[in-house]
Structure formats: structure tokens, C-alpha cells
Amino acid sequence: MAQPIAPMRRMELEAPERFIPVVDAGLCKRCKKCVSECSYRALDFVDGNVKPIGGCVACGRCINVCPAHCIEIRQIPSQFPAHANFNERVRRAIMSQASTGGVLLTSCGTDIAYPVMFDEMLLDAAQVTNPAIDPLREVVETRTFVGGRRGRLQVRDDGRLHMDEGPGPTIAMDMPIMIGHISLGSVSYNAQKALFAAAKELNILAGSGEGGLHKDFLPYAPHVVSEIASGRFGVTGDYLKSTAAVEIKIGQGAKPGHGGHLPGEKVSALISQTRMIPLGTDALSPYPHHDIYSIEDLQQLLSVVKEAVEYKVPVGVKIAAVHNVGAIASGVVRAGADFITIDGFRGGTGSTPRIIRDHVGLPIEVAISVVDQRLTKEGLRNRVTVFAGGSIRSSADMIKAIALGADAVMVCTAAMVAMGCRVCQQCHRGVCSWGIATQREELVSRLDPEVASARVVRLLRSWNEELKEILGAMGIDSVESLVGNRDRLRYFGPNSKIAEIMGVKHVGEGWG
Amino acid sequence: MGGCGIAGCMNLEGGRISGDVIARMLETMGERENGLGAGYACYGLFPEHRDDYCMQFFFDHEEARTAVEELLKAMGSITKDERVHTQRVKSMRPPFPMVWRYFFRPSSKLEWRGRTDLSDDDLMVQLAMHVNAEVEGALCVSSGKDMAVFKGNGYSYEISKYYDLGRYSGKMWVSHSRFPTNSPAWWGGAHPLSILDWTVCHNGEITSYGVNRKFVEMAGYRCSVLTDTEVVAYTWDLLVRKHRLPISAAAFAIAPWYHEDIARLDPESARLATWLRITYKEALLNGPFSIIVGRREPEVTMIALADRKKLRPLLCGRSQDGRTAYVASEECAVRIVEPEAETWTPNAGSPMIAVVGKGIVRTGNEHPFVGGE
Structure with missing residues (x-):
């Protein structure tokens, strides 16, 4: 007689664990540091030993704090029967959604292995006919100006300037890099302080993200780009006037068509004060700005903001890279933006619906090139500064982004990694063990702003040095001569159509 | 160009210099060429047609000549046309294009493709670029008033003989x-490259070509000759004729000071310098170059400029009687025609400017915004 089948328990249908922290019991000192440091509660001390109890996200905190160096996180081999189409990722999503019945949330940029065109392009170098320049011996300039331009300058015959005919409010950055908009809320007080301090030290800009500027950060305001996002959280006249530039955020690469998502778990007392919202409530910004339903509306808001800041600082617009990005960028420039920020679909975020992060938008490489070509064709490229972001992982990405047509790049995830982030993609849960994407006091205090800031400074400074090395090798002594200089790129990938769209020649093609 | x-020379009082002089200057620097192109431009050589646009063309075949002639007749009147004198040079190899000259006046009530806002000069620019891009087998070599370009594929001594300078x-x-090192050797690609009354002779290689090209294309210029020098010519036309920058300011936009040096200028000059860099950052010619720029309006003018790191040679000279100005890559080119000339080298990125009737208004060793013309 057959045994009766036990009723199904929920646990039996959950997706299996992906990671397991393995503690070498022989080396372990039983200090329990790892247990107390694991903000995901994946470890416990049972019967005299540290044991994994599930839920590990491979954030790596335990490895780094273990004084005995006896923890290793293992990626558990796939426990799913092989299927190339219904791969593990697909099946895990189905199981998760079947358990929760909701829109799946995630963080950071997409982890899907889409082609990365940055990795399919090679740079040029000088040989014989033009001398390469050694940046340690000769001047190679990386100063980058941010702001609107007029396309021409009026100079009198005696060589003097018509004083009222300048290029408009302009900010000089020492390198063509901006730390992107990472809001206080998505990251901790200490994390934002570190980023702002790094921007000040490097003489570059950093974005405030949505949510205003904490009063303690006012000293950094000359290096901060304030943001007017659809929720208008924290936006006051003083806030806009205090900062170096103002950005109207229409969209973000990680979630085009969506507004900001700040889960209630992260709305602490501090965030509630800065954003002027109730404690513990989700801060969900509207999908569009409810006063911008058209380009005319954007033009009006640009005018209003310029009035508010008395034309003293540049006012720009950030858009997510979407399919018609060229035409949209053209409209934004014509509407009066002094700078335009294009955010590619691989860009990071502290919280986003996974469906949007993984499936909506345009890769930044293509978007930059299309925008640069479109603005050039319409005679507008010399009116505006173009920022590009959305997964600038290295100086190589930065250099190629500039050669494709960006004046400067926007860096977020790389700066986070410099501060300790391991890209475990759990920011939306608010329990970041590194004290970055969290508001819990005990976790925030783990991040030393000075140490974190110094690491960001070293990272970006080294990128700038690498930029100079490449410029010098190309025989270029100032970074503006690389902006949109697609002649110095060659495509080395499988899809020559995409090279054609980007306006980049194929490897093997020469000069004329 | 690699x-x-x-070489260039000018009679500062407006007298005439024979083509033999410039030929000797250029031919002396034989080490600098390899037989893949040479050319000369002369200003103030057609006093009897000084108010006509002198358009010189290379035609590959008779059909091209007919097409251009019909175009010109539709756009204005041809005062005179003639085959440009050439003679066989044994060492030169075909193809030899037909070289033709038209003295042309655009009609006073013309429009160009629906546009009625163009000046005569603008129209001539459009016309020349249209021929180069659209008329098969035709290339407009020069199109300014009272000036002409004589160039081709060969050594400098062959080209001077070919045209009987x-x-x-x-x-x-x-x-x-x-x-040449970066573009093919062909008759049209030889220097000087010219647009309207501008000519540019260029030794160097522009590493910022893609950016500079965008700069001129945004203003409506069409690049068709496959050489960076064409872009240099359009840049001068845009900055000086269209945007009315003084030559010294235009030269600064093309070869600006470093920001750290700008900080040492007086505040007003520093502001002008910074604004020029911001506004015209796409006009910065990066990489090694020395150029001689010729112009006819409002006076016959010669500009000599080297890149801001001075990676290519450039030397200026003045005859002992003070009547003649010289510019060359090498001193030997000056000494061969004027052994006792006074010579000097302009600073990196600083233009020497000589103007007929005014003399040498800038030596290239002054403050960046002094001696503007």
C-alpha cells in the first residue's frame, strides 16, 4: 500500500540558496564577529560553531571582518536540471514571483550579459607622423567645462571682448568625470558625505540625487548638482541657489519611464527630515513630472528654474536613453538646457522593478553616438554639455564614451565599489552590510567617510591619469579634442550594423 | 599630411613677386617631399579681373566641364574663361586633369536652393562645395577673387614646371x-587647399580631425577632399569671415594657451582666452602642425602658425630692405632667395601676420591678443 504523500510545505517550493558561507572550524576563533556583522542574518552560532542558516547574498562582509581569514563564500553550483532556454535565472524569477505575487524589485544595473559595445571598440595611437605625448613630461589637459554655450563669440576688432557676450554660466571640472546622482536615502549619510568630499577634493561635480541637500552638506554645495525630480522632494529655492548646477531629472537609465523608488525601510528620521515626508513611508516619485507632459512644459520649467537661480548656474536635464533619444535630446537642447545627461540602460539604482531594469532602454554607447550625431547635424552640439552615464566601469569605458561624443561621464557604481560595495544587488532591502545603501545607524557607522572618500579620490584620479596616458598616446593634448572624435575608434565586434549606427569605422579601415 | x-613670400608694399622665387624656396627643401603632391597659390595676379571670382577647376572629362559651365551660367555670368596653361613634364605620369579657369560674377538676384539670405561670398562657398560633392569628375581648386591655385601630383619642381610659374x-x-601619410596622393588632395579667398598650406597631422570636422559641418560646410587641411581652411573662413574674429583671436581658438598659462594673463585677456576655449573648443587643432594661411580680403594677408607644442618647424623672415616677408619650414628656403634676410621663429601657437600695405603686424612673439588684424 502506497505511503500517503505529506502535504506540500511552502519551503519546499522556494528557490534553493545561491551562496553558502563556509567557515573552517579548525581555524575559527569563535569570536562571532561574522555573526554580528552579517546584516542579512545568514550566520548563527550554534553548538559552539558558526553555521550558515540561509539567506547569504555574497556581500562578503564576513570574509573581510574575520580575524582568522577562515571564511569563504561558495557559489552553490546550479541545482537545476540543465535547460538553456528556461535557464536558472528564468526559473528563479518564476519561483520568486510565484511566492510573492508582486513586481520583483532589484538594485544596481542589469546583470544580464547583453553585449557591451565598449568592449568591442579599440582606440587609436600615434605612430611616426604625429608624435605621442608623455603626460609626465608634457602638458595634457583634462579640464572640462560644464554649461551652455552660444556657438560663437563676439570679439571687437581691437581684440577686446564684448563683455556681455560670454558663453553663459560655466563650471570648470578638473577631469571629465562627475559622480552621478546618488541620493541621501538610497545611500547613507556617511556614503553621501564621502562622495561629496571626494568631489570637492577632485574639483569635480557630484549629484545630490532626489531628496534635497542635508544641511550638513551645504559646505559641499559648490561641487554639488542639485536635482529636481518628479517627487520634488527637498526642493527649495535655497537648495537650488546654493548648488553649482541644477538638473531636472526626467528619467534614469535603470528605470526609464519610472520615478524614484525609496522603500519605506530606508525612510529613517534623517531621511524623513531631508525629504520632508513621513517616517517609514515609501517615497515613490511620480512617473512623469506632473507639470511636464510635453516639451513645451519642460521649456517652461527650465525657464522657471533659470529665473529661480538668477541665471547664475547651469540648468540641465537628465533623460534615460530610449529608442528615440536623438530627437528627444535635440528637443531638450532647443528647450534651453545648458547640459544634458544621457543615462544608459545598464545604469545602476538603489531600487527598481527588475522588469524595467533588465528590458527597457538603450545602451549608452549607442545613445551617446546617436545624440552627438543628431545634435551635430542640427548645429546644436556646440550649445550644450553632454554627460553620459549608465555603467562606466573603467577609464577605458570613460575614454570610449568621450570619443563617442560625451563631454564628460557620470560614475556611480564604480564609486560605490571603491567604498566597499560588492554589487550584491540588495540595496533596496536597506540592510547593506557595508553601511552604504542603508539608513540603520549601526550599519551606517561601519562606513568611515574619510576612508571611503580617499578611496573614491584615488580611483578617479587614477582614471584621469589613464585618460592622460591614452590622450598622449593618441597625440592629443587636451581632452576636448577627443569629444566625439569617432575617427580614433574602431569597431571590433560581431555586428557591423551597430558600428555604422555609432558612426565608428571597422577595424582595418584606414583614414580616408 | 605627414x-x-x-613656404610663402609677400611683397609688403604690394609689388609683384615672380613665381620663380617661390618655386626656388620650395624646391630647396627637397628632403621634405616625396613626389606625391605639390602646389602653389598666388594672390594679386589678375589685376584686370580683380573684382571677378577666379574659379579654377580640375576636370576629368569634357562632360564635367560642360556640367560646371552650365551651372555657372545659371548662377551668374562668366566674364572670361580659358584653359590654364600647362606644359608636358617628362617625369610626370598621368592622369593629367584638364585645368580650367573661369572669371565669374554671381547674379545679383540669385538664390541657392531656396535660400535668399546668402551673400556673394556665401554663395561661392556653397557653389564650390556643391561642385566638389555632386559633380562627377569636377573639382573646384580655388574660387577667390584675384587669386589662383596651381597644384598637382608630383614633385614641387615638376609642378612649377608644369604650370610654368x-x-x-x-x-x-x-x-x-x-x-603624405594619411590620405591618398591625387591632384585634388595636393595643397594649397582653398575655399573662397582662403588658402591653407599645412605640414602636420591633425589628431582632432573628427572634432574639427564636426565644427565646420555644424556651420554648413561639406568635407569632400579627404584631407584634414580642407577642414583647416573652412575653420579659418568660419572664424574670421563668418564670426568676424580678429585673426589673433581666431589663431588663439585654433592653438590656444594651456589653462595654467591663461591664469597668468591679465584678467580681461584671461577671460577672453577662456571664453574662446569654451566657445570654440571644437576648433582646437590638436596634433603637430605648421600652416601658412593666405587670404585676400580685406587686404592680401599671410598668417603663419605652428601648433601649441611647436611639433612642426616654422620660421619667418624679412628682407634687408624690409619690403618682403618670408615664411618657411626651413631657413634654407629663405636664404636661397634672400641670403641676408633677418629671420626669427614665432612662438608655439602664436601667429605671424603680414598684410600688404601694413607690413608685418605680428611677428608671433607677442602677447596673444596684440597685433590683431
């Missing part, structure tokens, strides 16, 4: 011999 020779004399000559 390694090339450039001694038969011409003018107020100013500029010239170029070629050692």
Missing part, C-alpha cells in the same frame, strides 16, 4: 610640397 614643406607674378605666394 612631413611636408611649406614664371609666367605669373603676384603680391603673395604660398606653397606646399607633400610627403
